[in-house]
Amino acid sequence: MNESPAAEPVVPGSHAEPEQEASTRFGRLRERTDELELFISGLLAFALLAVPGYLFDIWARSSLHTEGMYFQVLWFVFSISVGMCYVLAVALIAHLTVRGYWIGLVGLKSHFPKGIDWDHLPQMGPVSRAFMRARDGGLDGSIQRADRLATMLFSTTLMCVQTLAGTLVMAILILGLAMVVAALSGGSDTAALIFMGVVMAGLLVLGLLPAMLEKSIARRQARGQSTARQQRMLQRVLGGLQRVPLMRLIQTMQLTMQSNLRSRFFIVGYMSAILVAILLGGLQVAGSVKFSLFNRYQVVTEEAVDHGMLSAHYESMRSAHDQLLPYPMIPSDTVSATQLRLFIPHRPQRDNTLARERCTQLPGGRNDARGAAAATAAVDCLAQLWTIQLDGKPVDLHAFVPMERRDLDMRGLAGYLPMAGLAPGRHDLHLLWNADGPTRGGDRRREYFIPFWYAPDP
Known part of the structure; x- marks a missing residue:
């Protein structure tokens, strides 16, 4: 009876031993x-x-x-x-x-x-x-x-x-x-x-x-x-x-x-x-x-809501979806107090370029003033970038003050518009940024419409 040849034993210390161990x-x-x-x-x-x-x-x-x-x-x-x-x-x-x-x-x-x-x-x-x-x-x-x-x-x-x-x-x-x-x-x-x-x-x-x-x-x-x-x-x-x-x-x-x-x-x-x-x-x-990347809104279009109501304009309606929309805003769509707070965010990516061109009182567009002068310089500069109207009447931005909103993680200008003398019902805020700007590009003219309803307390 033929026997198969036995495998050669690995001699300890030989060259084949480390190779076999590595293979194993x-x-x-x-x-x-x-x-x-x-x-x-x-x-x-x-x-x-x-x-x-x-x-x-x-x-x-x-x-x-x-x-x-x-x-x-x-x-x-x-x-x-x-x-x-x-x-x-x-x-x-x-x-x-x-x-x-x-x-x-x-x-x-x-x-x-x-x-x-x-x-x-x-x-x-x-x-x-x-x-x-x-x-x-x-x-x-x-x-x-x-x-x-x-x-x-x-x-x-x-x-x-x-x-x-x-x-x-x-x-x-x-x-x-x-x-x-x-x-x-x-x-x-x-x-x-x-x-x-x-x-x-x-x-x-x-x-x-x-x-x-x-x-x-x-x-x-x-x-x-x-x-x-x-x-x-x-x-x-x-x-x-x-x-x-x-x-x-x-x-x-x-x-x-x-x-x-x-x-x-x-x-x-x-x-x-x-x-x-x-x-x-x-x-x-x-x-x-965008409100939705894929939609079929053929009637209530984006242009329609831009001239209607956007939740990003009302602090009570803002959500995480509006995080990248630093729009001018008011507390709510209904107002019952005698003063309406309007907050206009300052966005460095857009405002700084215009500030270097138009705010001649700020060398290089930098506000290096100290104390109350710094607040005045900030308001004077941004007032040159914005135009505001309430029911078609101009609003003076020089009465606004710089404001830091930790709740919104933004800085900007805040002003309080008097409601006395306004009739109950709908009123419209119209804000315009860079009125003389082009129609396209990052520094294009931008319009914001904020309708609200004044309902004074009885």
């Missing part, structure tokens, strides 16, 4: 990879869906107080962070779904090792049975495909998050340097934008340089010319890129997937996910500003 450890780790994926996905997937709401609240409160480069920094941090949360959450939920399907297949395999019993499907005709059988990969094939898809989803998700995180860090650094350049050039945003454009163009060239050098090397080799100089330059560029931690972090994962999948489709899908993630922040902001 990797095998054990691979057996637990699925558990680790499920644990991470389950822990993060649904929790991340709540994070964008908190980020939006923080950004909305902070953005009302800033302008220029400071606003851009906040916007980059918000948009990329929100996109990162949404992409990670959706991808991890998809991963949980696929991994759950995989678990179901593994369970079926343990109870029905042979898979589908085609002979016990009498309700299926012979043609349909033959067609389905020819295209069915069996439980083993389905388990393998589901496992592969889940792993690909998990790895691609991590790559997208790492790319977005790296983009966020790079954007903050570039914007921070741009702010320094702007400060050194007297607060000019133009200098900051030029600096950002130069840096972004340099980064684009640096990213394309390896491919350009490879093509140059190929052309010179085809002509029989020396390429030693080009190769040294390419190696220096690649060596410099390798010093970027993000590049080293995702390189192995990206090249592994790119080389084992259709390269173009992978790159398109990968970059599309990054682009969608960045756009999600803007979509959330648009959804907050």
